[in-house]
Structure formats: C-alpha cells, structure tokens
Amino acid sequence: MNGTQVVADRTADSAPDVPRPISRKPTGADRIFVLGTRSVGASVLAVTGGIAVFLAVQAVPTIKHYGLSFFTENRWAPDQGQVGIAGALLGTFTVAFVAMSFAFPLALTTALYISEYAPGRIKSFLVSMVDLMAAVPSIIYGLWGAYLMQPLAGDLARWLNAYLGWMPWFHVNSDPHAAQWQALQYSSSAFIAGIAVAMMVLPMAAAVMREVFSQTPIGEREGALALGATRWGVIRSVVLPFGKGGVIGGTMLGMGRALGETIAVLLIISPSFDLKFRPLEIGTETVSALIAGRFAEASSVQLRALLTAGFVLFLITLVINTFAAMVVSRSRSGAGTDL
Amino acid sequence: MTTTTTHVAAQGNAPAPRTFVRQLDAAPPVRPVDRVRTGSSTATDRIVGIGSAVAAIALGWVICFQLLPWGSPLGFVLVTFVLYLLIVTVTTTAISPGPAVADRVAAAAITGGAAAVGIALASTIVFIFVRAAPALPHLNMYTQDMAGVGPRDPLTKGGFFHAIVGTLIEIGIAVAVTVPLALGAAVYMTEVGGGFARLIRTVVEAMTALPSIVAGLFIYTVLLLGLGLPRSGFAAAMALSVMMLPIIARAAEVVLRVVPGGLREASLALGASRWRTVWSVVLPTARPGLATALILGVARGIGETSPVLLTSGATTFLVINPFEVQMNSLPLFVFSTVRSGETLFIQRGFAAAAMLLALVLGLFALARFLARPRGRR
Numbered sequence: 278m279n280g281t282q283v284v285a286d287r288t289a290d291s292a293p294d295v296p297r298p299i300s301r302k303p304t305g306a307d308r309i310f311v312l313g314t315r316s317v318g319a320s321v322l323a324v325t326g327g328i329a330v331f332l333a334v335q336a337v338p339t340i341k342h343y344g345l346s347f348f349t350e351n352r353w354a355p356d357q358g359q360v361g362i363a364g365a366l367l368g369t370f371t372v373a374f375v376a377m378s379f380a381f382p383l384a385l386t387t388a389l390y391i392s393e394y395a396p397g398r399i400k401s402f403l404v405s406m407v408d409l410m411a412a413v414p415s416i417i418y419g420l421w422g423a424y425l426m427q428p429l430a431g432d433l434a435r436w437l438n439a440y441l442g443w444m445p446w447f448h449v450n451s452d453p454h455a456a457q458w459q460a461l462q463y464s465s466s467a468f469i470a471g472i473a474v475a476m477m478v479l480p481m482a483a484a485v486m487r488e489v490f491s492q493t494p495i496g497e498r499e500g501a502l503a504l505g506a507t508r509w510g511v512i513r514s515v516v517l518p519f520g521k522g523g524v525i526g527g528t529m530l531g532m533g534r535a536l537g538e539t540i541a542v543l544l545i546i547s548p549s550f551d552l553k554f555r556p557l558e559i560g561t562e563t564v565s566a567l568i569a570g571r572f573a574e575a576s577s578v579q580l581r582a583l584l585t586a587g588f589v590l591f592l593i594t595l596v597i598n599t600f601a602a603m604v605v606s607r608s609r610s611g612a613g614t615d616l
Numbered sequence: 617m618t619t620t621t622t623h624v625a626a627q628g629n630a631p632a633p634r635t636f637v638r639q640l641d642a643a644p645p646v647r648p649v650d651r652v653r654t655g656s657s658t659a660t661d662r663i664v665g666i667g668s669a670v671a672a673i674a675l676g677w678v679i680c681f682q683l684l685p686w687g688s689p690l691g692f693v694l695v696t697f698v699l700y701l702l703i704v705t706v707t708t709t710a711i712s713p714g715p716a717v718a719d720r721v722a723a724a725a726i727t728g729g730a731a732a733v734g735i736a737l738a739s740t741i742v743f744i745f746v747r748a749a750p751a752l753p754h755l756n757m758y759t760q761d762m763a764g765v766g767p768r769d770p771l772t773k774g775g776f777f778h779a780i781v782g783t784l785i786e787i788g789i790a791v792a793v794t795v796p797l798a799l800g801a802a803v804y805m806t807e808v809g810g811g812f813a814r815l816i817r818t819v820v821e822a823m824t825a826l827p828s829i830v831a832g833l834f835i836y837t838v839l840l841l842g843l844g845l846p847r848s849g850f851a852a853a854m855a856l857s858v859m860m861l862p863i864i865a866r867a868a869e870v871v872l873r874v875v876p877g878g879l880r881e882a883s884l885a886l887g888a889s890r891w892r893t894v895w896s897v898v899l900p901t902a903r904p905g906l907a908t909a910l911i912l913g914v915a916r917g918i919g920e921t922s923p924v925l926l927t928s929g930a931t932t933f934l935v936i937n938p939f940e941v942q943m944n945s946l947p948l949f950v951f952s953t954v955r956s957g958e959t960l961f962i963q964r965g966f967a968a969a970a971m972l973l974a975l976v977l978g979l980f981a982l983a984r985f986l987a988r989p990r991g992r993r
Contacts, residue, residue, distance in 0.1 A: 303890065305889070306889055306891045306892075307889050307890045307891050309891070310890060310891035310894070311808055311890075313800070314800050314801075314803050314804035314807070314808055315804055315808065315812070317796070317797060317800030317801055317804060318800065318801045318804035318805065318812070318813065318816045319812075319816075320797065321797050321798070321800075321801040321816060321820065321861065321865060322801075322815065322816045322819055322820075324797075324858070324861065325819055325820055325823040325861065325862055326819045326823075328823065328826065328831070328834050328858065329819075329822070329823065331834065331838070332830070332834070335837075382729060383729050383732060383733050385729070386725065386726045386727075386728070386729025386730055386733075387729060387730045387733045389726050389730075390726050390727060390729070390730035391730070393726075394723065394726060394727060394730075395730075405984055406734070406737065408912075408980070409737075409977070409980050410733075410737050412912060412915045412916065412919075412976055412979075412980050413737075413740065413741075413919070413973065413976060414918070414919020414920070414921070414947060414972060414973070414976060415919065415920070415921065416919065416921045416947050416950050416951060416969065416972075417740060417744060417919070417969055417972070417973055418740065420743075420744065420747075420950070420954065420965075420966070420969055421739070421740045421743055421744070423954075424743075424747065425739065425743045429688065429689065429690040430690070432688035432690060432691060433688070433690055433691065433694075436686065436688075436691060476736060476737075476740065479733065483733075506715075507715050507716060507718070507719035508719055508722075508723065509715075509718050509719040509722035509723065510715060510718075510719070512722070533825060536827070537825075537826075537827025537828065537829065537830075538827075539827070539828065539829040539921070539922040540921040540922050540925070540947070540951065544951070544954065544955075565827055565829040565830075565922065568829050568830070568833055569829055569922055569925060569926070572833060572836060572926055577841070580837060580841070583833060584830075584833060584834075584837060587827070587829070587830035587833050588830075590827055590830065591825060591826055591827060591830055594825040594826075594827060595822055595825040597825075598822075598824070598825040599822070602821070
C-alpha cells in the first residue's frame with residue numbers, strides 16, 4: 278500500500294512514463310554520411326544507367342527506319358540506304374569463336390596447372406603473372422598479333438587449308454599447294470584477329486577458373502587420394518565436377534570480353550561484309566571495328582545506326598555476362614570470410 | 617662399458633637421484649625410415665620424360681624439315697608437342713599400369729598448355745621491347761614531340777613526350793572523376809544497403825559489359841556532337857571515366873564486402889557511429905585491396921585505345937590544356953603511327969608501345985606491392 282503511494286506520488290509530479298522512442302533513423306554525422314553516399318550512388322546510377330537508356334532511345338528510330346533488315350542486311354552502305362549488321366555480327370561471333378577455341382583449352386590447362394601442378398613456391402607468382410597478362414593493353418596484343426603472329430598464323434592457316442580444307446570452316450579460296458602460295462589470302466583474317474583476342478580473354482577466363490578450382494573442398498580431394506586416385510584422377514573426379522560452373526562461367530565472361538574487343542581487331546583485319554564463315558580467309562568485320570572505322574564520316578542518321586549496332590553488341594555482352602555470373606555464383610559454396 | 621658398470625654399481629649402493637647418460641656403447645639408434653615422398657617424380661619418371669622429349673624433338677624435326685613441307689616454327693612446335701604426348705603414352709604404357717598412363721599424359725598436356733601461355737606472354741613482352749630497341753636509346757624520344765617531324769626524319773628527331781603528357785593528363789582527370797564516385801557508390805552498396813543499393817549494384821554490374829568503343833561513341837555523340845565540345849583531352853577523360861566507373865565501382869565493392877563483419881560489429885558495439893565505423897575501420901582494413909582495384913582500373917584505362925580514338929583527336933605537338941584543343945595519348949600515338957605504314961614511324965610506335973607497356977608493368981608492380989600483407993613489406 279505504502280509502495281503504491283510512493284509511485285503514485287512520483288507520477289503525480291512528473292510526466293507519465295512513456296517508452297523511449299526507438300528509431301533506426303540515422304542522426305548527426307550518420308545522416309550526412311547516408312545521404313552523401315546515397316546521392317553519390319544515385320549519380321553513379323544516373324550516369325551508368327543513363328548510357329543504357331540513351332543507347333536504347335537512339336536505337337528506336339533506327340529500328341523503325343530500317344526495320345528488321347537492320348539485322349538481316351549484311352552490308353553497311355548508308356549512301357545506298359542499306360544499313361545492316363548481319364555481316365558485322367557474324368564477323369564478331371567468328372572472331373570471338375576463334376578466340377575462345379584458343380583461349381578455352383589454354384585457360385583451362387593454365388588454371389589446372391596453377392591450382393594442381395605448380396609447386397607451392399611459384400604458385401602466387403604464376404597467379405600474378407595471369408593478372409599481369411590481363412593488365413597488358415589490348416593494343417600491345419594487337420601489335421603482337423599483327424606483326425609477330427601474322428606470318429606464323431598464316432603458315433598454320435595454309436596447313437589447315439591444305440589438309441582439312443574439305444571442311445567448310447577451314448576452307449580458303451586459294452590453292453594451298455601452289456608453288457607460290459598466296460600469303461595475302463591468309464592474312465588479315467578473323468583467325469589471326471581471334472588469336473590476338475584470345476590473349477586478352479585467356480587471363481580473364483583462367484583467373485575465374487583457377488579461383489573456383491582452388492575452392493575445391495580439401496576433404497574431397499583427400500578422399501579421392503586415399504582411394505588411390507592419381508593426380509589426374511583427383512582432377513577428373515573431384516576438381517572438374519566441382520569447378521564446372523567456374524569453367525563455364527569463366528569461358529562466358531571471356532566470350533563477353535572477346536565480343537567487344539576493338540583495337541586489336543582493327544589493327545589486324547581488313548574490312549569485308551561478306552556473309553561467310555571462312556575464318557582463315559582474308560577479310561571480316563566486327564561491330565566494334567565497324568564503329569571505330571565509320572564514326573568519323575557518319576551523318577546523324579548513320580551515327581544513330583552505329584549507336585544501335587553498339588547497343589546490340591552491349592545487349593549480347595550483357596546477356597552473356599549475366600548468364601556467366603549466375604553460373605559462377607551458383608557453383609560456389611556459401612562460405613563467408615567472417616571472423 | 618665402464619660408464620655403465622659404475623652406474624650399475626652406484627645404483628646398487630645408494631639409490632640416490634641419478635643422472636642418465638645415453639649408453640654410448642649400445643647399438644646405435646635405428647634411423648627412422650625416410651618418409652615416403654608422395655607426389656614427386658621418381659628417377660624413372662624423369663628419365664622417361666626426358667627421353668620422350670628428346671625423341672619427340674628429333675622426330676618432329678625429321679617430319680617437319682625432312683619429310684613434309686611443314687617447316688614453319690609454329691608448325692614444328694605443334695607437331696613436336698603432339699608427338700611428345702604420343703611418345704609419353706607409349707613409353708609409360710610399357711612400364712606402368714593404366715591409371716598412371718592417363719595421369720602422365722594429362723600432366724604433360726596440362727603443363728604444355730600452361731607453358732604455351734607463358735611463352736605467349738613472354739613473347740609479347742620481349743617482342744615489343746625488341747622491336748622498340750632501335751628507338752628506345754634515343755633520349756629525344758622521351759623529351760620531344762612530333763611537331764615538324766617528317767616520315768623520313770631519323771629516329772634522333774621527334775618523340776612521344778606529348779603522348780606521355782597527354783596520357784597522364786587524361787588518366788588524371790579520369791581518376792579524379794571516377795574514384796570519388798566509384799568509392800562512394802561502393803560504400804553505399806556495402807555499408808548502407810537496401811533496395812536502392814541493390815538496384816545500383818545490378819546496374820553497375822550490367823554496365824561493366826559495356827564495350828569500351830561504345831563508351832567512346834556515347835561521349836562522342838553526347839559531348840562532342842550534342843553539346844558541341846571540341847575534341848579534347850577532357851572529352852577523352854570523360855570517355856575513359858565512363859568506361860572505368862563501373863569497373864572500379866564493382867571491384868571496390870567486392871573488396872569492401874570481404875571486410876569481416878565482425879570488425880564492423882565490434883566498432884559499432886564500442887559506440888562508434890556508422891560513419892566512424894566506415895572511416896576508421898572498414899576503409900583502412902580494405903585499403904590495400906582498394907588500392908589494387910584502383911590501380912588495376914587505371915592500368916586498364918591507360919591502355920584503352922578505342923574510347924580515346926573517338927574523342928580526343930591526335931596532335932603532333934605538346935598540349936597542356938585539356939579543354940580547348942585536341943590531345944594525343946600513348947595508345948593513340950601507337951595506333952596512328954603503326955597505321956601510317958612508314959617504317960620509322962612504326963619504330964616510334966613500337967617505342968611508345970614499349971613505354972606504355974613499361975608504364976602498365978610499373979603500375980602492376982605497385983599494385984602487387986600495396987596488396988601485400990602489411991608485415992612482409
């Protein structure tokens with residue numbers, strides 16, 4: 278009774294008890310911090326997203342004007358009213374395909390070598406060499422491809438044409454057994470451009486693959502070894518199945534980069550819009566090389582068409598990258614790096 | 617023997633505290649059996665490997681240069697490698713069971729593939745420097761520009777000083793624009809979070825797929841044609857920024873995300889505000905990683921030719937002002953000189969390429985140095 282009285286007294290002469298307001302709203306410096314970073318984030322979003330929107334908006338009149346023929350016409354002859362990216366798209370995919378057929382096996386073996394065979398002492402050195410290879414500018418690889426690889430790859434192309442020329446994709450319109458073989462016919466081709474591009478995408482693919490391989494659970498490795506597996510047995514039965522997502526994802530990421538490569542391709546190829554799949558033969562055109570070659574003398578309509586071509590290239594790359602990211606992230610275990 | 621006897625005698629008389637002395641005269645201790653070294657090659661393996669290699673080289677030489685008209689260097693290497701794989705298969709089958717054969721062949725193929733990549737990288741670097749060698753020793757290459765230098769002028773005239781300055785100015789502006797934006801966005805994505813941050817992350821990640829030539833074309837259309845700016849170093853820097861922004865933002869976000877959450881929680885539990893936590897805990901922890909991300913982004917930007925090709929224009933003389941006039945840069949200089957077809961210009965182009973490569977290698981070494989754990993510096 279007495280106690281109640283006291284409490285009653287206290288409530289009488291002060292404000293009634295109310296729960297302290299709890300708010301997750303930041304105050305003071307935190308408020309500025311959140312607002313500041315949010316506005317920076319918003320501007321980054323505006324800049325990067327703005328580009329995509331701008332490209333998409335530019336594409337609308339072009340598609341309206343040329344219709345579906347924009348995708349089926351192979352020639353880029355704006356003076357004659359014929360503008361299409363079929364030839365350039367085919368060339369882009371040809372170069373990327375050649376690049377991947379070199380880069381994929383080499384990236385896979387490099388990644389396997391670094392994660393499985395390399396002695397521990399030089400492992401980190403090799404990893405940073407792969408990173409270095411990714412940092413070398415594309416124009417350097419362009420020079421390498423145009424001046425060092427061109428004659429060597431020309432020989433290889435003639436060999437392929439001579440012995441495997443009955444397959445349509447190794448065929449070149451030139452007699453490989455002629456006493457004076459036409460070296461020119463084998464130069465400036467999608468094949469050589471693809472070799473240079475392979476050097477650019479290879480380290481990217483190899484880095485992703487190696488990373489995934491190195492996450493292979495040690496217990497499964499040891500289990501395979503304890504069952505008597507050889508080193509190759511461990512790779513085949515543990516490392517490759519575990520890293521399958523990384524192999525696919527890394528390859529696709531490399532593919533995405535190969536599609537957009539400009540300067541090395543521009544240095545090597547000689548432009549041609551023919552719809553052909555003969556990578557060994559002179560002449561091809563890629564979307565990015567088309568943009569670099571045609572932007573200067575383009576009228577505003579043509580520029581819009583070029584932007585549309587760029588937008589199509591961007592969309593293709595985006596789809597491939599997104600797919601790759603999905604495959605890679607799904608293949609990883611959810612292990613975090615928390616303390 | 618004497619020691620032992622006295623010992624025993626002493627034991628018999630007085631069971632006092634005693635010292636044990638190793639019995640010198642007893643049989644020497646058995647040496648532990650050598651650990652079986654797994655995974656390393658035995659002498660037989662090595663001999664088989666070397667023998668197969670020699671056989672493959674010899675047979676490859678016979679096939680390529682004596683029997684068939686395949687005598688190109690690349691062809692010889694390829695034929696030799698295939699022969700090596702075949703011979704290793706045969707020789708290993710003769711001395712080992714099935715799984716060992718597969719293992720040996722796989723090892724040879726994988727090592728060969730990795731070696732091919734190493735050779736390709738080494739040949740790139742060596743080739744650039746070898747082709748640049750005639751021009752590199754001339755000091756004027758680094759101190760003069762190309763104003764008034766004709767196609768027939770010797771290598772003692774002209775250089776790419778203007779291109780170096782142009783590259784540094786352009787990349788400087790690009791970094792000044794990109795880094796605050798990218799870092800701020802990365803901090804927002806990891807430290808504040810929420811739906812809006814997820815949206816930013818998605819868009820930024822998507823925009824890393826933007827081909828650099830399209831970034832250049834965007835700036836060309838908007839800034840040069842739309843707003844009427846002149847071709848200039850500033851426009852080139854904007855094109856580089858547009859290209860680098862998503863790359864650096866994404867790399868920085870990845871680096872910040874691996875900062876252990878425990879550190880953040882500890883800081884918050886000690887009463888620090890979120891801002892304090894980011895500034896004094898998260899960013900310092902991630903500093904080496906952030907530096908690496910930034911430097912690798914810069915290395916990428918320095919070597920990128922296509923955005924610059926569309927936006928900066930090329931001059932033959934030194935330009936300091938990035939806003940009014942055209943400005944040359946190293947990759948563009950390389951591209952235009954090599955395309956000119958003049959022998960001496962091509963040599964200058966290779967020298968500039970070597971300079972560019974050296975710049976990138978230097979940046980790369982710096983990034984590695986910064987990324988090292990603190991204790992080992």
